[in-house]
Every structure is written in C-alpha cells, then in structure tokens.
Amino acid sequence: MSRIGKLPIAIPENVEVEVKEQIINITGPHGKLVREISSTISIQLANNFLTLKKRDNSRFTNQLYGLSRTLINNMIIGVSKKFDKTLMLEGVGYRAQIVNKDLVLNLGFSHPVLLLIPDGIEVVLEKNGIIIIRGFDKELVGQFAATIKSKRPPEPYKGKGILFKGEIIKRKVGKSGK
Template sequence: MSRIGKLQIPIPENVKIELNGQIIHVSGPYGKLFRKIPDLILLEVNTNSINVKKNINTRIANQLYGLTRTLINNMIIGVSQKFNRRLQLEGVGYRAQLVNKDLVLNLGYSHPVIIDIPIGIDIKVEKNGGIIITGFDKELVGQLAATIRSKRPPEPYKGKGILYDGEIIKRKVGKSGKK
C-alpha cells in the first residue's frame, strides 16, 4: 500500500481546484493545468486539502494511487510557485543564446543546434554557460531539460557536455602510453 497516496494534498490560498467528473482543473497565479484521473481513483476536495482514495483494491489501483497523488501535488506546486531546472555547459566554445523564441546552442558541431521553446516555458541564459528553464508544468520542464541535455551528453574522459546543475561525472582514466 502506498504511503505517499495516504498523505493529504494541501491547497494554497491562491490556487483554485475544480473537479468535473474524472477531470481535475488546477488554476493559480502562474497558469492553468488539467488532468484526467483514472476511474479506479476517487478524489475528495475539501476547502484546504485534497484526499486521494481507491475505488477498488486491485494491483493497478495501488499503482495509480500514489502516482495520482504526486501528479496532483506537482500541478498545485507548479501553478503556485513554478518549477525550475538548471543546466551547465562544460566545454571550450560551448555557448547558448536566445534568438527570438528559439534556443541556439553551439556545442562543437559544424552547425548550431536550434531548439524550439514550448509555450509556458521561460529560458534564461547566463554568462557563465548556464541555462535556467522555468515553467509551471513539471513534466514539460523536465522533458525540455532532458532534450537539451541529449544534444551533447557529458562524456567521462574530459567531462565536456551539458550537465544538470550539481551533477558529478565520474571521470575515467584515458589510455596509458607504451612502456
């Protein structure tokens, strides 16, 4: 049984919750999100909290129980506070810049890599090679960060590439010379 699913979800004062059948709408100062809740899950919306319950006790219901609670909690946090993800460019000549609504990356290839920025996501480029991705949808922020990172993942010999902030790359020893 999920311990996370049992926890109540607190609702901040600036967040509004609407439940239409199995679709939950969450709106706050930064945006609006909605999600369809599986039929095996019930939601009890109170004035300042949400309780997640199971309709029937099956294996699939147990799996969806904690997941649903976490997804709804992330929606509430996103529309009230926003999520952010930091990336760091490591390598000689690696640069990032914003051009119109696109992120242009120079990553040592013969061509610049252009990434479209989705609606609802803000990107800020720092002077020291940092990229800050902010948005109210945690899934979208994480997916964009993973897409950017996949263009030049960090390599273990020199440590070059795009790293998440605070990520440590285990370095490998290169080839040794002949004796």
C-alpha cells in the same frame, strides 16, 4: 498500500481547484493545468484539502494511487511557485543564445543546434554556460531539459557536454603512454 497516496494535499490560498468527475482543473497565478485521473481513484475536495481514495484494491489501482497524488501535488506546486532546472555547458566554445523563440546552442558541431522553446517554458541564460529552464508544468520542464542535454551528453574522459547542476560525471582514465 501506498503511504504517499494517503496523504492529503494542502491547497494554497492563491490556487483554485475544480474537480469534475475524473478531470481536475488547477488554476494559479502562473498558469492553468488540467489532468484526467483514472476512474479507479476518487477525488474529494474539502476545507482546502484534496484527498484521494481507491475504489477497489487491485494491483493496478495500488500502482496509480501514489502516482496520481504526486501528479496532482506537482500541479499545485507548479501553478503557485513554478519549477526550474539548471543546466551547465562544459567545454571550450560551448555557448547558448536565445534568438526570437529559439534556443541556439553552439556545442562544437559544424552547425548550431536550434531548439524551439515550448509555450509555458521560460529560458534564462546566466553568464555564458548556465541555462535555467522555468515553468509551471514539471513534466514539460523536465522533458525540455532532457532534450537539451541529449544534444551533447557529458562524456567521461574530459567531462565536456551539457550536464545538470550538481550532476557528477564519473571520470575514466585515458590511455597510458608507454
């Protein structure tokens, strides 16, 4: 039994929620998100609270129960506050620039890496080695941050690469000179 799925979701005043059968539309000051929920779960909207109920007690329904509640809660938080991820560039000469709608990364390759910034995502560059990704869709923010990180993941010997803020790289000892 999911303890997360049982919890009601509070809806802030600046967020509108519309439920049509299994499709939920959430509109807020930062954007609009739509998601279809499994037919094994019912959604009730009352008194600025959303509650989810299981229609049967199968294993599949139990797996989706807490997940569905968390996805809906993230949608509400996203359209009201936005999500952000912070990436740090570690390495000599590693740079980031925004040109038109592209993120240009210089990561020690013989060529710059170009990434198209998706709609709904805002990229802010602080100083020279910090990239902040903001957006109202948590899934899209996380995926774009992971795509950037995949271009040069941190390596364990010198610690160079792209890493999330607060991420700790387990360092390895290099060769010993005999």
